[in-house]
Amino acid sequence: MYLEYFKLKELPFRLTPDSEFLYMSGAHSRAKAYMDYSVWNREGFVVITGEIGCGKTTLIQKLLSELDENVLVAKIFQTQLDEVEFLQAVLVEFGLNPFNAKKVELIDMLNTFLIDNYLQLKQLVLIVDDAHNLSLKVLEEIRMLSGLETRKEKVLHVILVGQPALSEMLDTPEMEQLVQRVRLRYHIKSLSETDMRDYIHHRLRIAGAADPEGLFSQDTFPVMYKYTGGLPRLINTLCDTAMTVAFADNVRSISLSVLNSAIEELQWLPYAKRVNKRRAGIGAPGRAEMEALLHENTQALVNLDRQFHRMDSMAPALTSLTSRLSNIESHLKRIADFLDSTQFDAEAVRKKYIKQEK
Numbered sequence: 001m002y003l004e005y006f007k008l009k010e011l012p013f014r015l016t017p018d019s020e021f022l023y024m025s026g027a028h029s030r031a032k033a034y035m036d037y038s039v040w041n042r043e044g045f046v047v048i049t050g051e052i053g054c055g056k057t058t059l060i061q062k063l064l065s066e067l068d069e070n071v072l073v074a075k076i077f078q079t080q081l082d083e084v085e086f087l088q089a090v091l092v093e094f095g096l097n098p099f100n101a102k103k104v105e106l107i108d109m110l111n112t113f114l115i116d117n118y119l120q121l122k123q124l125v126l127i128v129d130d131a132h133n134l135s136l137k138v139l140e141e142i143r144m145l146s147g148l149e150t151r152k153e154k155v156l157h158v159i160l161v162g163q164p165a166l167s168e169m170l171d172t173p174e175m176e177q178l179v180q181r182v183r184l185r186y187h188i189k190s191l192s193e194t195d196m197r198d199y200i201h202h203r204l205r206i207a208g209a210a211d212p213e214g215l216f217s218q219d220t221f222p223v224m225y226k227y228t229g230g231l232p233r234l235i236n237t238l239c240d241t242a243m244t245v246a247f248a249d250n251v252r253s254i255s256l257s258v259l260n261s262a263i264e265e266l267q268w269l270p271y272a273k274r275v276n277k278r279r280a281g282i283g284a285p286g287r288a289e290m291e292a293l294l295h296e297n298t299q300a301l302v303n304l305d306r307q308f309h310r311m312d313s314m315a316p317a318l319t320s321l322t323s324r325l326s327n328i329e330s331h332l333k334r335i336a337d338f339l340d341s342t343q344f345d346a347e348a349v350r351k352k353y354i355k356q357e358k
Contacts (some may be wrong), residue, residue: 002247006215009208013240015233017055019062021206023199023232027188028055034184035063035159039071039125044154045146045181047131047170048161050188053233056161057129059188063159064127071123079133086138090126107144114148118155125157132162136174143178190230197221199232200239216242220259227263229271241266 003011012021024032031048038046050056060075067073074093081089087106091098094113098106114124126145128134134142148155160166167187170179191199200221204212216224216239228234242254242262251258269277 002243005247006243006252007208007210008204010206011240012203012207012209013236013243015236017058017061019058019065021203022055022058022062023195023202025191025195025199027191028059031056031186031188032059032062034186035059037184038157038159039063039067039123042123042153042157044149044157045183046157046159047166047182047185048159048188049132049164049167049186051190051231052163053231054188054190055232056188058232060127060129060159060161067125070121071125072117073125073127076126076128077130079128079130079138081138082135083137083141086134086141110145111148114145114155118150123157124155125159127159127161129161130163131160132164132166132169134169136169136172139169139175139178143181146178146181191232191235192230193221193225196225196228196230196235199235203236203239214253216254216259217256219256220254223256223259223263226270227268229275231271234271238262238266238268 002008014021022028031050034046034048038044048056048059064073064075072094074090076086076089076093078089079086084103084106087103087110088098091106091110091113094110096109096113098109101109117124126142128142142158142160145156146154146158164187167185169175170182170185200216201212204215209215220242224235224238228238238259239254242259245261245265246252246254246258249258249261268274
């Protein structure tokens with residue numbers, strides 16, 4: 001919309017990941033170095049985490065763009081899969097057809113493929129984005145795959161990338177064996193305000209801006225940081241909206257008033273308040289569920305108490321019935337004793353009766 005107006009070659013703040021626009025902050029450089037280390041040094045397992053929109057997927061694309069033909073990569077971006085579906089997805093990424101095989105056959109197929117290509121001096125890499133969505137069972141499958149090794153090095157190198165929830169999953173007791181295989185773990189922090197300014201100038205420069213440092217006035221950056229928290233995706237959204245507002249208002253630079261108009265259009269709260277509100281929103285259903293559970297349990301206890309009261313009211317009748325049964329049992333015993341003592345002979349009585357009739 002505003003390309004010609006600002007004399008740009010490309011849109012500088014697209015939300016889709018594009019490695020050409022990647023700004024390598026200190027945190028991004030460290031994360032990228034860990035990924036490289038896993039691939040080129042055959043070090044097995046690396047875990048990279050970061051908040052939503054911090055640039056994790058763009059880093060993956062940057063890594064993939066630098067790999068040569070000697071590196072075979074399985075890239076998994078859809079992670080809400082069960083164990084069989086996950087193994088099928090990995091095999092498909094490696095160019096195989098696994099859809100008519102059972103789980104045992106899938107594992108054998110994958111292990112055979114990995115070993116055969118390793119013997120051909122290929123580098124084999126599994127990259128899983130959004131790994132925080134993986135189930136514990138799928139993570140266990142990944143652990144088993146990562147255990148395939150020679151005497152000196154790993155056959156398959158694994159890079160797990162996800163939100164902070166991934167670290168929480170890995171820190172559970174069930175994941176102890178997998179964590180022991182992880183060589184490096186790193187969390188990508190948000191950009192600082194200085195990094196944010198450089199990030200914006202960098203993207204404008206790549207997009208072809210004649211004066212990237214002059215497009216946004218200096219007083220906009222503290223406000224921008226307040227509302228984005230230094231997260232690249234939010235920075236992109238706010239900058240793109242601000243440039244659209246400037247184009248609509250026919251102004252050539254983004255002043256503080258233009259930026260405030262963009263914030264109003266987005267209906268954003270400051271980043272810290274939005275985070276707290278989101279956390280409260282997440283917590284609210286939990287409290288509601290807990291209250292519902294307590295109410296349900298309380299009702300169950302009330303019903304149970306009623307049953308006990310009913311049993312208490314039935315106690316006299318049960319006592320009386322027990323007494324009557326006891327009396328009947330006594331009578332039956334006396335009759336049995338009488339029959340035994342008189343040696344009652346039914347056949348003799350019958351014969352006597354017949355004789356009298358004659």
